Amino acid sequence: MTEFQEYGFHGANLSRIAQRAGIAKGTIYLYYDSKEALFLAAVGKHVVSIMGESEAQVDVPGGTTKELLIHFLRGMYNRFVDSEAQAVFRILIAEGDRMPEVMRDYHAMTVQRGTTLLSKILERGVARGEVRPGSVVRMPHVLMAPTVFFAVHDMMFKNVKPVDFDSFFEAHIDMLMNGCLID
Amino acid sequence: MTEFQEYGFHGANLSRIAQRAGIAKGTIYLYYDSKEALFLAAVGKHVVSIMGESEAQVDVPGGTTKELLIHFLRGMYNRFVDSEAQAVFRILIAEGDRMPEVMRDYHAMTVQRGTTLLSKILERGVARGEVRPGSVVRMPHVLMAPTVFFAVHDMMFKNVKPVDFDSFFEAHIDMLMNGCLID
Amino acid sequence: MTEFQEYGFHGANLSRIAQRAGIAKGTIYLYYDSKEALFLAAVGKHVVSIMGESEAQVDVPGGTTKELLIHFLRGMYNRFVDSEAQAVFRILIAEGDRMPEVMRDYHAMTVQRGTTLLSKILERGVARGEVRPGSVVRMPHVLMAPTVFFAVHDMMFKNVKPVDFDSFFEAHIDMLMNGCLID
Amino acid sequence: MTEFQEYGFHGANLSRIAQRAGIAKGTIYLYYDSKEALFLAAVGKHVVSIMGESEAQVDVPGGTTKELLIHFLRGMYNRFVDSEAQAVFRILIAEGDRMPEVMRDYHAMTVQRGTTLLSKILERGVARGEVRPGSVVRMPHVLMAPTVFFAVHDMMFKNVKPVDFDSFFEAHIDMLMNGCLID
DNA sequence: CATGAATGAGAATTCATTCAT
DNA sequence: TATGAATGAATTCTCATTCAT
Numbered sequence: 001m002t003e004f005q006e007y008g009f010h011g012a013n014l015s016r017i018a019q020r021a022g023i024a025k026g027t028i029y030l031y032y033d034s035k036e037a038l039f040l041a042a043v044g045k046h047v048v049s050i051m052g053e054s055e056a057q058v059d060v061p062g063g064t065t066k067e068l069l070i071h072f073l074r075g076m077y078n079r080f081v082d083s084e085a086q087a088v089f090r091i092l093i094a095e096g097d098r099m100p101e102v103m104r105d106y107h108a109m110t111v112q113r114g115t116t117l118l119s120k121i122l123e124r125g126v127a128r129g130e131v132r133p134g135s136v137v138r139m140p141h142v143l144m145a146p147t148v149f150f151a152v153h154d155m156m157f158k159n160v161k162p163v164d165f166d167s168f169f170e171a172h173i174d175m176l177m178n179g180c181l182i183d
Numbered sequence: 184m185t186e187f188q189e190y191g192f193h194g195a196n197l198s199r200i201a202q203r204a205g206i207a208k209g210t211i212y213l214y215y216d217s218k219e220a221l222f223l224a225a226v227g228k229h230v231v232s233i234m235g236e237s238e239a240q241v242d243v244p245g246g247t248t249k250e251l252l253i254h255f256l257r258g259m260y261n262r263f264v265d266s267e268a269q270a271v272f273r274i275l276i277a278e279g280d281r282m283p284e285v286m287r288d289y290h291a292m293t294v295q296r297g298t299t300l301l302s303k304i305l306e307r308g309v310a311r312g313e314v315r316p317g318s319v320v321r322m323p324h325v326l327m328a329p330t331v332f333f334a335v336h337d338m339m340f341k342n343v344k345p346v347d348f349d350s351f352f353e354a355h356i357d358m359l360m361n362g363c364l365i366d
Numbered sequence: 367m368t369e370f371q372e373y374g375f376h377g378a379n380l381s382r383i384a385q386r387a388g389i390a391k392g393t394i395y396l397y398y399d400s401k402e403a404l405f406l407a408a409v410g411k412h413v414v415s416i417m418g419e420s421e422a423q424v425d426v427p428g429g430t431t432k433e434l435l436i437h438f439l440r441g442m443y444n445r446f447v448d449s450e451a452q453a454v455f456r457i458l459i460a461e462g463d464r465m466p467e468v469m470r471d472y473h474a475m476t477v478q479r480g481t482t483l484l485s486k487i488l489e490r491g492v493a494r495g496e497v498r499p500g501s502v503v504r505m506p507h508v509l510m511a512p513t514v515f516f517a518v519h520d521m522m523f524k525n526v527k528p529v530d531f532d533s534f535f536e537a538h539i540d541m542l543m544n545g546c547l548i549d
Numbered sequence: 550m551t552e553f554q555e556y557g558f559h560g561a562n563l564s565r566i567a568q569r570a571g572i573a574k575g576t577i578y579l580y581y582d583s584k585e586a587l588f589l590a591a592v593g594k595h596v597v598s599i600m601g602e603s604e605a606q607v608d609v610p611g612g613t614t615k616e617l618l619i620h621f622l623r624g625m626y627n628r629f630v631d632s633e634a635q636a637v638f639r640i641l642i643a644e645g646d647r648m649p650e651v652m653r654d655y656h657a658m659t660v661q662r663g664t665t666l667l668s669k670i671l672e673r674g675v676a677r678g679e680v681r682p683g684s685v686v687r688m689p690h691v692l693m694a695p696t697v698f699f700a701v702h703d704m705m706f707k708n709v710k711p712v713d714f715d716s717f718f719e720a721h722i723d724m725l726m727n728g729c730l731i732d
Numbered sequence: 733c734a735t736g737a738a739t740g741a742g743a744a745t746t747c748a749t750t751c752a753t
Numbered sequence: 754t755a756t757g758a759a760t761g762a763a764t765t766c767t768c769a770t771t772c773a774t
Contacts, residue, residue, distance in 0.1 A: 006280075007193065008191045008192070008193055008194070008277055008278070009191070009194070010190065010191055010192075010193035010194035011191070011192065011193035011194075013742090013743075013744095014743075014744065014745085015742095015743080015744095023759075023760090024759060024760045024761060025744090025745085025760085025761070026745085026746075026747080026759075026760060026761065026762095027758080027759055027760070028745095029744095029745065029746075030757095030758065030759075034744080034745080035743095035744065035745090090276055090277065092339060093273060093276050093277065093335065093338060093339060094191060094273065094276065094277035094278075095191070095277075096338075096339055100342065100343075103339065103340065103342075103343055104343050106339075107339070107340050107343045107344060111336065111340065111344075112344070132361065132362075134357055135350065135353045135354040135357045136354045136357050136358045138350070138354065139346075139350050139351055139353075139354035141329075141332065141336070141346060141351065141354070142329045142332075142351065142354045142355050142358050143358070144332075145328045145329040145331070145332035145333075145355075146324075146325045146328040146332075148328070148331065148332045148335055148336075149324065149325075149327070149328035149329075149331045149332060150328075152276070152331055152335060153294065153324070153331075155276060155279075156275060156276060156279055156286060156289075156290070157286065157290050157294065159283065159286075160283075160286055160287050160290045161290060161294075161295070163322075163324060167318065167321065167322050168322055168324065168325065170318045170322075171318040171319045171321065171322035171324070171325045172325050172328075174317055174318045174319050175319045175325050175326070175358065175359065175362060176358065176362050177362045178315065178361065178362040179315075179358060179359050179360045179361040179362040196767090196768070196769095197768075197769060197770085198768075198769095201736095206734080206735090207734060207735045207736055208735085208736065208768095208769090208770090209734070209735055209736060209737095209770085209771080209772080210733080210734055210735070210736095211770095212769095212770070212771080213733070213734075217769080217770080218768095218769060218770090373559065374557045374558070374559055374560070374643060374644070375557070375559075375560065376556065376557055376559035376560035377557070377558070377559035377560075379746090379747070379748095380747075380748060380749085381747075381748095384757095389755080389756090390755060390756045390757055391747095391748090391749090391756085391757065392749085392750080392751085392755070392756055392757060392758095393754080393755055393756070393757095394749095395748095395749070395750080396754070396755075400748080400749080401747095401748060401749090456642060456643065458705060459639060459642050459643065459701070459704060459705060460557055460639065460642065460643035460644075461557070462704075462705055466708065466709070469705060469706065469708075469709055470709050472705075473705070473706050473709045473710060477702065477706065477710075478710070498727065498728075500723055501716065501719045501720040501723045502720045502723050502724045504716065504720065505712075505716050505717055505719075505720035507695075507698065507702070507712060507717065507720070508695045508698075508717065508720045508721050508724050509724070510698070511694045511695040511697070511698035511699075511721075512690075512691045512694040512698075514694070514697065514698045514701055514702075515690065515691075515693075515694035515695075515697045515698060516694075518642065518697055518701060519660065519690070519697075521642060521645075522641060522642060522645055522652065522655075522656070523652065523656050523660065525649065525652075526649075526652055526653050526656045527656060527660075527661070529688075529690060533684065533687070533688050534688055534690065534691065536684045536688075537684040537685045537687065537688035537690070537691045538691050538694075540683055540684045540685050541685045541691050541692070541724065541725065541728060542724065542728050543728045544681065544727065544728040545681075545724060545725050545726045545727040545728040562763090562764075562765095563764075563765065563766085564763095564764080564765095572738075572739090573738065573739045573740060574739085574740070574765090574766085575738075575739060575740065575741095575766085575767075575768080576737080576738055576739070577766095578765095578766065578767075579736095579737065579738075583765085583766080584764095584765065584766090734774100735772100735773100735774080736772100736773105736774100737771105737772095737773095737774105738770105738771085738772090738773100739768105739769100739770085739771075739772100740768100740769105740770100741767105741768100741769095741770105742766105742767085742768095742769105743765100743766085743767080743768105744764100744765090744766085744767100745763105745764085745765080745766100746762105746763085746764075746765095747760105747761100747762095747763090747764105748760100748761105748762095748763105749759105749760085749761100749762105750758105750759085750760075751756105751757100751758095751759090751760105752756100752757105752758095752759100753755100753756080753757100753758105
């Protein structure tokens with residue numbers, strides 16, 4: 001994965017991969033039929049391993065809707081901060097076209113899972129009178145958007161102009177609570 | 184660019200590029216020293232061309248803060264929906280490491296410019312009493328996050344599960360106006 | 367042998383050979399030092415096995431010279447029609463250069479043995495007044511030439527334009543009896 | 550061709566071929582898509598070039614049937630003695646299976662052409678009363694069989710026990726004139 | 733200026749051979 | 754004795770780069 005992430009599929013070099021793995025070049029072919037197969041397996045495996053972690057995150061404890069949201073979103077940020085997760089993310093943006101099934105899986109365990117859980121939290125919140133019903137509840141993607149933005153910004157501009165996580169997270173929570181406008 | 188976007192830097196093929204451009208392979212070397220130089224030039228040029236368009240967007244007309252925000256954000260979405268802009272975006276995610284200066288430029292004309300403009304709008308809004316001061320105003324990135332999310336989602340999951348733009352945009356605006364929580 | 371015949375020496379694959387033999391790849395090396403050694407042993411063994419069969423053919427019963435010749439030549443055709451014998455023949459044509467000793471053996475038990483026996487038959491025929499003395503008796507190769515031609519033609523052109531054996535054999539005998547010219 | 554003949558298709562080595570040709574490895578791929586394509590082209594071209602020579606041989610001058618046969622057969626021997634022709638012959642025996650069309654061509658310009666011409670000569674001979682009608686006339690393959698035998702013997706056993714050409718040719722002619730039996 | 737044939741270093745892949753078990 | 758995972762040299766093929774025209 002590291003190799004694929006650093007160089008992309010075409011740029012990745014099987015000699016280097018073997019070297020990193022501490023095995024001989026030929027050994028790779030005992031386990032994978034081709035570079036492509038290795039690549040797909042590597043990405044697929046990582047995607048699954050992320051799913052595993054995310055499984056744990058889904059099982060949220062009780063609390064106010066605000067607490068639940070904060071807990072959930074912090075979990076998402078944590079996952080995205082992980083460099084392996086970022087590697088998978090980056091490579092799927094770059095090379096996703098060659099692996100539609102992997103993309104389906106990845107979508108299921110990130111966006112799908114995230115929005116489903118958010119929906120539950122929000123709907124329970126609406127029932128409790130803690131959440132204002134409306135288009136945000138129907139499209140909870142916008143609530144998790146800042147996590148993705150942060151990940152992308154981190155990947156791209158870490159060395160240009162990093163964003164302070166705590167401030168960003170605070171603003172994120174602030175926005176989702178009250179928006180920024182006064183009506 | 185098309186070639187680089189479709190195959191990545193390593194996967195791109197100079198013969199194919201020459202063919203697409205209707206010139207001979209050797210001719211490329213009259214204008215660029217190497218594949219890398221061509222790549223950087225191509226990306227740089229596209230980044231600049233985006234900057235040009237964005238320049239126009241910056242010059243917003245008057246109106247309420249809400250109207251200004253809607254106008255500005257809609258402009259951002261429009262730019263990201265453009266396939267060329269997405270190509271640049273995607274390639275910078277994938278290969279940004281090899282061109283720090285380009286990344287600096289790209290940051291300047293996207294995040295930097297966007298947040299600067301948002302800051303102006305928001306600060307004017309605060310002065311006008313239309314905007315609630317607080318962490319969002321100090322970190323306007325969270326306001327543009329959904330545009331980036333939408334672009335990323337579009338790039339990755341167009342074929343898996345596309346998100347309806349109008350609903351998304353509506354939710355975005357809804358969130359930034361009031362948040363989703365009732366205090 | 368099957369493997370070597372199908373793919374030639376270089377094309378033959380030791381994994382496949384082991385598989386066909388129902389043993390592990392490494393086991394081959396308990397019995398043979400190298401691919402080359404295995405090849406030579408396989409060919410040598412097959413050559414010897416052909417010799418064994420040919421031994422039986424040599425012991426011809428009495429009769430007229432014509433009967434003897436027909437009996438002997440029919441035996442040669444029969445041997446060449448056998449697919450294993452053709453396999454050996456083909457592989458020796460293709461790879462004979464790498465095994466001069468095998469070629470010597472093969473020559474001894476095919477051409478040498480055949481011409482020796484033919485000589486005996488012909489000389490007895492001359493003594494009996496059944497055979498016209500002359501250059502054919504001194505070079506009996508020409509009498510067996512059609513058997514080789516038939517084998518080669520069969521190997522090469524079976525699927526292009528096969529030759530009917532019975533007609534060919536009849537013509538062969540006809541020719542050796544009277545030639546085709548009238549003096 | 551030399552390379553292919555010496556090592557067979559699998560054993561042939563593109564580096565060596567390039568070296569022999571005095572060009573770089575990559576240059577081959579400007580003209581042929583693959584090793585297989587190069588191989589087929591090489592064999593096909595040689596097969597055609599042989600056809601060209603053989604064309605000339607077909608145009609026989611007048612004379613007695615015996616003279617015509619001697620002239621024609623000598624021509625065949627001459628062609629088979631040529632080392633390039635033997636190379637093609639050998640390689641087609643070894644690798645003919647992979648190129649049915651080439652085999653068809655080769656058959657057409659060797660066996661087909663040879664037997665057709667022989668048939669003409671023999672039928673004219675029958676009409677002239679010089680040739681005994683019978684199965685040999687209907688299957689002239691047996692008349693050219695010794696040429697093939699000689700070629701095969703030469704290829705295989707040159708270094709084991711070469712056959713003297715003049716004696717062989719004499720015996721060949723002797724046989725086709727009178728056979729070897731006295732009736 | 734432009735070409736595109738030629739180059740050759742480099743990459744993916746294969747496979748005879750070894751060796752710890 | 755037998756295994757088969759591991760090796761790495763060798764091979765086919767690609768492609769950025771050069772240069773004579």
